Amino acid sequence: MTQHHVTQERKARMVREGLVRVVTESIEFDTPGNAHVEKITAQVAAAIARSDISDGIVTVFAPGATGAITTLEFEPGVVQDWQAFLDSIVPVDKHYQHSVNLRDGNGHSHIRAGLIGPSLTIPVSGGAMTLGRWQEVVFCDFDARSRERSLVVQVMGI
Numbered sequence: 317m318t319q320h321h322v323t324q325e326r327k328a329r330m331v332r333e334g335l336v337r338v339v340t341e342s343i344e345f346d347t348p349g350n351a352h353v354e355k356i357t358a359q360v361a362a363a364i365a366r367s368d369i370s371d372g373i374v375t376v377f378a379p380g381a382t383g384a385i386t387t388l389e390f391e392p393g394v395v396q397d398w399q400a401f402l403d404s405i406v407p408v409d410k411h412y413q414h415s416v417n418l419r420d421g422n423g424h425s426h427i428r429a430g431l432i433g434p435s436l437t438i439p440v441s442g443g444a445m446t447l448g449r450w451q452e453v454v455f456c457d458f459d460a461r462s463r464e465r466s467l468v469v470q471v472m473g474i
């Protein structure tokens with residue numbers, strides 16, 4: 317093994333020991349629905365700061381069946397492209413049996429949310445999320461109407 321390889325291996329494996337702490341908070345906001353993308357990176361970072369956890373993980377979870385959590389570069393072009401992509405693979409005006417059964421017009425919302433997923437887990441190191449330079453944590457509201465949303469943020473670590 318070369319010296320460089322050993323250094324890289326050691327750098328990639330940092331061990332921190334201590335009592336595990338779990339802190340759970342919520343992030344609340346209103347959205348207009350209809351594939352709205354809400355940047356929540358700052359709120360998640362603030363929850364991590366309040367937790368006093370320096371190393372561990374943060375999980376963001378969207379209760380409900382029409383919202384999802386992911387990361388995107390939060391730039392208007394990317395957000396528009398994201399929304400257009402979702403329209404192309406899960407169109408709003410397609411026949412959805414859920415919309416027929418419940419007459420609520422949001423069958424597409426459930427499919428989109430299921431594709432993206434309700435949660436995201438990010439490593440925390442040195443009290444900060446290990447996001448890439450342009451990566452932002454976002455909530456996607458796929459419902460067909462405006463909603464009050466409450467997300468769960470759980471920070472676990474030492």
